Amino acid sequence: MTNQICISRIFDAPRELVYQAFVDPDQLARWFGPVGASVPRDTVEIDARVGGRLRFVMTVDADPGFRNPIDAVFTAVTENELLVADMAAEGVPGVDGTLRATLRLEFHDEGDGKTRLELRQGPFDPEIGDQTRTGWESSFTKLDALL
């Protein structure tokens, strides 16, 4: 049990290409979101600098009324290596009001033209402060057995 998501994934492309897929608005609009969701290109705004904005709207093809606007501010940017953004999302299923979370993306060179992306998103609550980010896993080892 954690209150953040960690995903590690290898992409068969060099770091610069994977990084560009996140910071180039034309590219982000082409892949972001699960199957059946879309990001209209004209809603995407990305300024990959500290203090710069990341904004876009996600829509669901089967439900034309559904809009999931995402608004984030970059807090750390190292080209081809690191993106950190404080995000606020509206219209997230299961959440009333605004969902806030920090998104951290690390781009690691795996050699052989491959990239390992490390994603961390969370904590998923505005009240949860920095002091809680460590030590979460160990406290929950016993609980995991129950769930």
Next chain:
Amino acid sequence: MSGDQLSVIFGALADPTRRAILARLAEGDATVTELAEPFAISMPAISRHLKVLQRAGLISRSRSGQWLSSTLEAAPLREATDWMEQYRRFWDESFERLDAHLRRVRQQREGTEP
């Protein structure tokens, strides 16, 4: 489960003492005195933590003899975990699409470069 409830649960889970209390209750029911034992904090402080956990639905409390005993309620915790799991699937599916996108970008690149 409403979003408000989910926020309350995540808020309750934010505190290390409260997580430790839940971990202890995973082993079995306990009284305030038993729960306070491993911590260098007062029983009233433990009671406050228990109230937060109870409000979030993560524990229930019942009287056994003269003591109030706390019981872990696993269902709300599972709902919070399920919710996180949806988010993980969101990224997994996005990354499937990113994979395909990167393949196209590489092909274009290799097609235009000597």
